[in-house]
Amino acid sequence: MTSVRISPSSLREGRWYEYVVRFALGGGATVFAGLVSSHFGASVGGLFLALPAIFCASATLIETHEIRRKRKAGLAGERRGQEAAALDAVGAALGALGLLAFAIVFALTVKASISGAFIGASLAWLAVSVAAWYVRRKTRWARRRAGTAERVGGSALPRSH
């Protein structure tokens, strides 16, 4: 089972304008959430705190980087790019559960302590996201092992005819 690791070399794959695009998208999404809140109220504006604008940019960048890497090796890379972006989407789905935990903890604690709400909600996001990722990883690994054992066991059985 692959463990979590840090790969600083990945930062070198990015082009300067990609960081500018992400900064602009992040700033734009925050301004947009503020504008929606001021025009339609806190409730509707709150929805946009979970707007997947940043995910659109990161998935597209991941696909582009994978295609670029494969093309350097003389391969087309489109399919690998889509698969890499799909893996990122799986992670985002699990991270969204963490985001739900963030919102619940924040809503419950913000009136008691502002700093406590930010710290508690951020820790809840991290804990739930990592736990969800770990459970999915373990389940897939166990299923794969069971499948392999079944195939090996099945081929070892004598045929009836």
Next chain:
Amino acid sequence: MSEYVIRFLVGGVVVSAFAMLGDVLRPKSFAGLFGAAPSVALATLAIAIYQHGTDYAAVQSQAMMAGALALAIYSVVVCQLLVRARLRALPATLLSLVVWLVVAVGLLKLAGGAT
């Protein structure tokens, strides 16, 4: 005007920080967790508390629960479009925004939130 400049700068910095953290982490599915990091939420809620107080931020975070559930469904739809329909990442993520919006607003209505 200056409020929106501050929003833009704070949002840009927080989102970029989480995105760079996601860039350096492996495997990709783990890095993907940072695609749903509370980056916009941290910046917006901090400004909301400063401007309107904790009650306002509490209402925003309650509505954010609907947005987060919609984000989980959105991510699954994007994954299916990439793997099964073989769409490229940009059209898949942009088309699925409709799903996010419909689910988020639908959940908010179900929960009795103002729409």
